[in-house]
Amino acid sequence: MNQAIYIRGLRYRYPDGTQALNGIDFHLDARESVALFGANGSGKTTFVLHLNGLLRGEGSIEICGLPLADATLQQIRSKIGVVFQDSDEQLFMPTVLEDVAFGPLNLGLSPADALTRARTVLKRVGMTHALERAPYHLSAGEKKRVAIAGVLAMDPEILVLDEPTTFLDPPTRRDLLALLRSLPQSKVVVTHDANLARALTTRAVFFDRGQISGEGDVMEIIQRFHWEYS
Amino acid sequence: MHHLVIDRWSRGTSPLHQRDPRAKLAALLVFLIALSTTPPAAQAAFATYAVVLILAATLAHLPIRGLAGRAALVLPFSATFALLTWWSGDSLRALALAEKSFLSGMAALLLVGTTPLTAWTAALESWRAPRMLILVIQFVYRYLFVIAEQAQRMRWAALCRGSHQGGFRSAAGLVGVLFARSWLRADGIYRSMLARGFRGRFVPVALAPFQASDAIFVSTCLAGCLVIRILL
Amino acid sequence: MHIPDGFLSTPVWGTLDVISAPAVAWVARRAQRDTQDHRIPLLGVMGAFVFAAQMINFPVGPGTSGHLVGGALLAIVLGPAAASLVLTAILVLQALIFQDGGVLALGANVFNMALAGVAAGYLPYRLWVHQSRSSAIFAAGALSVMTSACLALGQLLISGVPMPGGVLWASLALFVVSALMEGAITVAAVRAIERLNPAWVAGPRPTSSRTLAGVALAALLLVVVGTLVASAAPDGIQRLTGQALDSAAWSQRTAAGIAGLALIFVLCYLGGKVISRRRSA
Numbered sequence: 001m002n003q004a005i006y007i008r009g010l011r012y013r014y015p016d017g018t019q020a021l022n023g024i025d026f027h028l029d030a031r032e033s034v035a036l037f038g039a040n041g042s043g044k045t046t047f048v049l050h051l052n053g054l055l056r057g058e059g060s061i062e063i064c065g066l067p068l069a070d071a072t073l074q075q076i077r078s079k080i081g082v083v084f085q086d087s088d089e090q091l092f093m094p095t096v097l098e099d100v101a102f103g104p105l106n107l108g109l110s111p112a113d114a115l116t117r118a119r120t121v122l123k124r125v126g127m128t129h130a131l132e133r134a135p136y137h138l139s140a141g142e143k144k145r146v147a148i149a150g151v152l153a154m155d156p157e158i159l160v161l162d163e164p165t166t167f168l169d170p171p172t173r174r175d176l177l178a179l180l181r182s183l184p185q186s187k188v189v190v191t192h193d194a195n196l197a198r199a200l201t202t203r204a205v206f207f208d209r210g211q212i213s214g215e216g217d218v219m220e221i222i223q224r225f226h227w228e229y230s
Numbered sequence: 231m232h233h234l235v236i237d238r239w240s241r242g243t244s245p246l247h248q249r250d251p252r253a254k255l256a257a258l259l260v261f262l263i264a265l266s267t268t269p270p271a272a273q274a275a276f277a278t279y280a281v282v283l284i285l286a287a288t289l290a291h292l293p294i295r296g297l298a299g300r301a302a303l304v305l306p307f308s309a310t311f312a313l314l315t316w317w318s319g320d321s322l323r324a325l326a327l328a329e330k331s332f333l334s335g336m337a338a339l340l341l342v343g344t345t346p347l348t349a350w351t352a353a354l355e356s357w358r359a360p361r362m363l364i365l366v367i368q369f370v371y372r373y374l375f376v377i378a379e380q381a382q383r384m385r386w387a388a389l390c391r392g393s394h395q396g397g398f399r400s401a402a403g404l405v406g407v408l409f410a411r412s413w414l415r416a417d418g419i420y421r422s423m424l425a426r427g428f429r430g431r432f433v434p435v436a437l438a439p440f441q442a443s444d445a446i447f448v449s450t451c452l453a454g455c456l457v458i459r460i461l462l
Numbered sequence: 463m464h465i466p467d468g469f470l471s472t473p474v475w476g477t478l479d480v481i482s483a484p485a486v487a488w489v490a491r492r493a494q495r496d497t498q499d500h501r502i503p504l505l506g507v508m509g510a511f512v513f514a515a516q517m518i519n520f521p522v523g524p525g526t527s528g529h530l531v532g533g534a535l536l537a538i539v540l541g542p543a544a545a546s547l548v549l550t551a552i553l554v555l556q557a558l559i560f561q562d563g564g565v566l567a568l569g570a571n572v573f574n575m576a577l578a579g580v581a582a583g584y585l586p587y588r589l590w591v592h593q594s595r596s597s598a599i600f601a602a603g604a605l606s607v608m609t610s611a612c613l614a615l616g617q618l619l620i621s622g623v624p625m626p627g628g629v630l631w632a633s634l635a636l637f638v639v640s641a642l643m644e645g646a647i648t649v650a651a652v653r654a655i656e657r658l659n660p661a662w663v664a665g666p667r668p669t670s671s672r673t674l675a676g677v678a679l680a681a682l683l684l685v686v687v688g689t690l691v692a693s694a695a696p697d698g699i700q701r702l703t704g705q706a707l708d709s710a711a712w713s714q715r716t717a718a719g720i721a722g723l724a725l726i727f728v729l730c731y732l733g734g735k736v737i738s739r740r741r742s743a
Contacts, residue, residue, distance in 0.1 A: 049421070052424075052425055054421050054424055054425065074427060074429070077424070077425060077426070077427050078427060081425070081426075082425045084418065084421070084422055084425075086415075086418055088373075088376050088415070089415055089418035089419050089421075089422055090419075090422045092369065092372060092373075092419050092422065092423070093368075093372070094346075094347055094348045094368050094371065094372055095346075095348060098348065102423075102426055102428075103426040103427055105433040106426060106427035106428055106429060106433065107427055111433070111436060132241060132346070133241075134237060134372070135372070136372070136375045136376055137234070137237070150426065151425075151426070154426060154427065
């Protein structure tokens with residue numbers, strides 16, 4: 001099966017009783033890019049947190065052919081990289097270089113190899129000038145690039161991006177889009193930004209109150225659900 | 231913000247910047263001990279220490295006025311006690327109080343102005359400081375600016391709604407919300423750590439080896455301080 | 463009160479550095495055992511929070527306002543070991559980067575605020591939280607500030623820093639006012655946090671017995687009072703008036719005094735442990 005993600009019947013209930021996900025079926029083919037649309041609170045981020053086992057619900061999840069279980073968690077986390085919405089939560093080490101090296105070090109690379117890989121990836125995203133800088137010095141766009149680098153350094157097959165263009169100005173969005181288009185990994189993009197979705201993805205899935213209420217071509221979904229405000 | 235300036239200073243490339251952080255930390259301690267144990271009568275020693283610090287600052291390409299301005303933050307506190315001491319008749323001691331506190335501040339600034347935080351914390355760790363303490367120091371530093379900025383923005387927003395009268399309750403509310411946002415932020419950080427394969431232990435990155443030039447640096451500082459201490 | 467370098471006499475800062483270093487190592491081991499690496503982001507963020515929260519003005523009257531110091535709050539939220547560790551980290555950063563407190567004096571400042579201050583912030587809470595939550599929290603805040611301030615004052619006096627009677631009483635009065643404010647602010651802060659999520663201020667489950675906590679608090683207060691008494695001893699005042707004194711003998715006596723107090727504290731602590739073990743047997 002060359003499906004990057006294969007999910008059947010995913011259900012998740014929050015500790016306070018709310019049913020956040022109510023039977024989600026989802027798939028992502030290798031090299032495909034999918035957009036996740038939906039109102040705030042519809043379950044998109046909760047869904048994303050299941051993809052690498054940060055939340056565990058009922059149903060079956062397979063990432064790159066591996067069933068999600070305690071034994072496969074570490075492997076799966078190296079195959080699917082998640083870039084969260086808040087870059088300040090993601091960049092927690094004192095310098096950019098150390099932060100990007102965090103992932104490779106956890107994978108078991110030697111410190112020297114981890115730093116080399118970090119440097120390579122930072123070059124890839126165009127942030128070589130900021131290696132020794134502290135993350136809070138960077139602009140929102142630069143932080144996003146470093147966050148992406150931190151995830152790319154794990155050499156994943158799938159990239160998941162949770163609202164990547166929030167807080168970015170149009171020129172920065174354009175640069176980010178160019179970077180994302182140049183990356184070969186399959187992508188799942190949670191976004192309210194219809195332009196980004198149109199430029200980056202081919203298929204879209206619409207979340208509504210914990211269920212998928214529409215799926216299809218990205219332009220068609222945007223039109224069907226009026227997912228643009230002008 | 232104050233510490234951002236120091237952060238910028240610490241990334242310079244002078245000969246002093248390039249010394250091993252352990253050497254600089256050792257030199258700082260030697261200097262501080264010499265300074266602290268100098269009797270108040272030895273005013274010439276204090277003058278010499280000041281000259282040494284100015285020379286070091288010049289060598290490190292650091293702005294002396296900037297350093298002095300920051301070190302002077304201690305003066306309101308020490309000046310109060312200096313005045314009390316002067317008033318009780320011990321004028322030399324009074325002067326020494328002010329001089330010691332000011333010069334110690336300058337010396338500490340020289341360390342952090344030529345050594346990035348990761349370097350001096352690594353030096354502390356190599357001297358057996360508990361790993362957990364080092365990690366907490368790094369995390370506090372990392373999020374200091376972020377959370378302080380949040381607090382500032384929340385205060386501005388409150389002021390915009392006319393709360394210059396303040397109000398104890400609104401301040402408490404602000405603290406509560408700041409706490410909540412901070413806690414949730416920590417949850418988010420932990421999720422990011424897990425997502426990048428964190429398995430429960432932080433993997434340390436090692437310091438470069440100690441070199442001959444570093445040894446020479448420390449010995450010179452030690453010798454210099456001893457000479458000043460004994461002769462003056 | 464952060465003591466800068468140059469104020470404490472060598473025996474005082476030396477002894478406190480020697481006491482605080484292993485104490486911090488012990489606290490770190492304790493915190494590691496209780497919390498594991500994944501809580502490090504939480505500790506770091508809470509430290510940053512305390513730093514930031516200290517900027518917030520709490521008006522208490524015309525023209526006067528107080529600020530949260532945070533030792534008691536941290537102790538209640540994180541438990542004493544983690545709180546001590548966070549405060550130690552804050553003190554290191556304040557000394558080196560913010561020029562608030564000396565480097566050689568770190569031992570003293572850590573002892574006063576991160577160790578004694580946190581203990582004095584946690585123990586009253588632990589003892590009385592089930593009797594009356596608000597009073598326990600108030601006492602925690604007040605005692606925390608009072609303890610660190612008095613210890614600092616005592617150390618300064620022992621080091622021979624002159625303080626005429628009037629100034630001394632004024633300082634003590636100021637400490638009492640700050641302590642009361644901290645009590646009130648801590649209560650208000652805990653209430654505000656509780657409204658958002660009570661779980662955050664439920665605190666970790668206490669592992670030691672209440673008797674032990676009671677004895678530890680008594681011992682701690684003994685150390686504080688003892689330090690003040692020792693510093694106000696006639697010898698101290700003699701030194702201030704400039705009479706020549708054998709500095710070696712003086713240093714020995716000061717070191718002995720501090721060691722004696724530490725010994726009393728340890729004995730009380732061990733005694734308390736024996737008592738509580740007998741009780742539960």
